[in-house]
Amino acid sequence: MTDSSRPAVPADPDEAGFGRSPSCETGTAERLAMNRTGSFEWDLDARILDIDEAGLMVFGVDPAAFDRRPSTVLERLDPTERARLEMTINEAISGGHNSYSVHFQVPLADGSRQWTHVQARILRSVDGRAHRVIGVVRDATAEVTHSAFVSDLEKRHQRQTNIVERTTSAMSRAVTVDDVTAALTGPGGLTGLGADGVALGLVENSVLNIIALSGDSLEVLDGLGSGPLDANLPLGDTILSGRPRFITSLASLVRRYPALEPHVGRLNFRAAAYLPLVAQARSLGGLALFYRERAVFSADERILCLGLAAIVAQSLQRAILFDEEREFATGLQSAMLPRRIQEIEGGEIAVRYHAAWSGRQVGGDWYDVIALPKNRFGIVVGDVQGHDTHAAAIMGQLRIALRAYAGEGHPPSTVLARASRFLAELDTDRFATCTYAQVDLATGTVRVVRAGHFGPLIRHSDGRVGTPQVRGGLPLGISTAFRDEEYPETRLDLVPGETLVLYTDGLVEEPGADVDVGVAALIHEVSDGPAGAEELADHLSDRLWERWGSGDDVALLVLRRSPDLGSPRAPRLHQYIHQADPEGLSEARAIVRQALSDWEMAELADDAELVTGELLVNVLLHTEGGAVLTLEVLPEPVRRIRLSVQDRSSVWPRRRTPGETSTSGRGLLLLDAVATCWGIEPRGEGKAVWCEIGPAPPRLNTSKGNGGVPHRS
Missing domain, CATH: 3.30.565.10 (Histidine kinase-like ATPase, C-terminal domain)
Structure with missing residues (x-):
């Protein structure tokens, strides 16, 4: 349909199949016309367009005024639509194609626009030259409109599916309640929920505690967040009634909850969904989602909000259970460790214990400082095999037994031999590793024994770190089973200003790496860290325990002999x-x-x-x-x-x-x-x-x- 086609001999109408007299195909033509479908034949050489009445009706052209020129039809189109149609036809003809199909809009007399579809075949001569085009033209408005509706519907369904998938994925990775709140309020949290604001509240003993806030939210206003459950506020009403509330305007929000009227001017959203969080018939709290632009909640959108609430409720229930079990396990572990460490004369001592971040269970790591006769004291760091409450219970018994044997005045080798026998007599399949030392700070003498554990590190007064070769024996329990309870003693000398470091494997084990890498990192941090025992213990905890991912418990003991610096006149x-x-x-x-x-x-x-x-x-x-x-x-x-x-x-x-x-x-x-x-x-x-x-x-x-x-x- 372009005037730029070259002239040639007129085509034979019978050859096209659409140029026959109307009387031959009256029935077919009427049926096509009733469906607003017409046919055309276009002679490219003669630049003549023959189009039936039904086709002219599709284009909105009066049949009596049609002059068979292609430009008469093209002039009906807007310049943009005309350019798109001409480009499609020219590309098909010049590109050697045998057909083309195109949708475009035709303006109608009443000011509306009609989607029109042309499907045509290009006839070519033996040498490949295009000389005629035949085809059909039809009103495609209903089809395109339905297609657009279906496409929009599919987009909305896909968007809702994406929201559910993102929320499910984020919640599946959440282990603790803090993880749940981080997933809702962290980067991408609001995008994942498809909201502009979120508030999450948990209920305990009829008190609502808002634990997560992000974006636009009602609960950020003073007096509308945490506190006793109040049915005069939307989130409290939702939790008490167990029914969701969908608010589509601030006016309706104030009508339902008059107590909010003084705060309306400070709200930055138009709609909100207040959703109860219920898991296994237990009310956990409520979730509020806020929207700036939304003015209505369709049935699908309400179902989506309720689905999101169910996902969050299930994750919260699992996280609450995890936190309760973990609190019990860490409480048991803490109860097994010494409540306080005695002050020592001639030095300073610092201890640290960190429970693993991942998993429900704690391990059997422990430390202890034991008062001995003649102003001496014993220090020990050890680890019972396993990561569960059973390991923690065995650790508590073994710690007490080792303390008793040391307090009786036995040398270090005897203390570990008796501790090994005690563990074997508990009739458990667990073993333990530990390093035990008797220290006399008056002389600096340190007598060390080792049972399958890491040896100590010594930080010298100039910052260098030594790794003394401490002979060792088998782990406690195993040595008794193999009848080899020999624990050779190694003597070290701690001069004034030097520091002794004992630790368990959680401080040096990096997942996927050789333990020597972790030990080298520990030596580096001990050398670079501050001199004081407390400061050095904090430094090692910050730099190493968090660095490895904290998948294991850590026990750390740092002992420093007081420096002897003399005086400014006599250093x-x-x-x-x-x-x-x-x-x-x-x-x-x-x-x-x-x-x-x-x-x-x-x-x-x-x-x-x-x-x-x-x-x-x-x-x-x-x-x-x-x-x-x-x-x-x-x-x-x-x-x-x-x-x-x-x-x-x-x-x-x-x-x-x-x-x-x-x-x-x-x-x-x-x-x-x-x-x-x-x-x-x-x-x-x-x-x-x-x-x-x-x-x-x-x-x-x-x-x-x-x-x-x-x-x-």
Whole structure:
């Protein structure tokens, strides 16, 4: 239907099948006309359009005035519709197609618009040139209108289906009541519900508690939220009556609930659905959905709202049950742990216990601090196999038994051996792991035993973290079953300012990763964390317990020996050097040099570093343990330094006269040459070799004595 078609010979009407006389097909033509359907034949070469009366009626053209020109029909259309029709026809002809179909709108005399459909076939010559088009034209308004209605209906149904699916998906992931409120008020919550505001309230003992609010809501106004159930307010009325309320205007809201009239000017919504939340015949609370634009609730929309309320009610019931069971389990676990930790002299101690976030059940992790004779105390961190209330109950019994055995004064190895036997006699299939240590902060001695558990970490005063090799035995219970109740004891020395860290696996186990990764992360955080025990415990909890997802319980114990910093005029430092630490010797020398530089005594650094190396090498080579290095300033009467190296050996060093080719035996000679004075004195189970470097005090006796008295070079 375009005047741009090229001219040619007129077509034979009989060839088209629509150009025969009306008398031949009167019945067919009338039937088509009654259905507002006509036929046409268009000669592209002659640019002549033949169209029957029914077809002209579809286009709204008077048959008496029709001049057989295509433009006469095209001029009836709006420019946009005309351009769309011409583009469809031209693309079909030039593209070699044999047919085309198009819908377009025709303006009618009464000002309305009619959807029209043309279905045509293109006839081509042998060489493929299009020369004629035949087809039908019909009024498609009813069809298109019905199709639009069906399409809109399908869109609304799809939207409702999406709302139900999103809500169901969000609620299925909600485990606790907090999870339910987060799903309703978090990102996408209102979109998922298809509302502009939401309020969720739970009822307990006839008191309504609004636990979730988002977007436009009536309950954000003062006095209209939490409180005793009130039938004069919509949510309270819905809960008390058990019937939903669908409000389609603020006027109807005020008529039903006059108490809201003073607040109408502050409301930003037009419609609301107040829905009771009922699960298994138990009223849990109410859900309110608010809408800014909606003015009516269709039957489908009311059913949708009630369905959403049912989904939320079921999720809330499950979440409430979960929270109640979890509260019971965590309460049981808490009751099994010590209510308070005693204060200790000479240090500070901090403990932390965190229950797992996921799952209903708690584990058997525990910690304890036990008072012992002679100002000593025992510390323990352990874990009973399993994550249920049975594990928590066994933990409580085992903790009490271990406390009793320790309080009787037994050495650490005996304490764990008896605890293992106790657990085996409980006739349970559970085992337990733990690390137990007896601590004497006066001397810094720590005696550690380990039963299938992680060994302790030691944070040195300079921030370095050591992992001492603590020999271990089998887990408690298993060792008795295998008749191997040997728990070898390892001695550690905690110098002033150092910190001991005991922990359970929940602090270092990351799902899907090797436990060594978690231990490395723990070592890093212990090193970077604050020095105080309480602050370090909080730091580790924040950085690690939440980092791993908290799928397991965590018990943590942090013990710090009080630092001995001396005074500004007489500063002091302590450093423990492990025998198995290959870098400990060089680090000790560096620490001494740096300390003397900080104390403005750098002129003594060379001699002090030399003596440090000699004394430490003697301990590490000739004893079976580490050494404690102490460096302090003696301010009166002449400012100088005192350097001491303490070990656990009772054998005193002796002076030798080495030959020219000897590789040892010169330590005391060198000490005698460099130090102002030096000596050896007993310390606990071992001894300490000390020396002073710097100007000699005037009162010092210059005579040399035996190994137990001061010497002066």
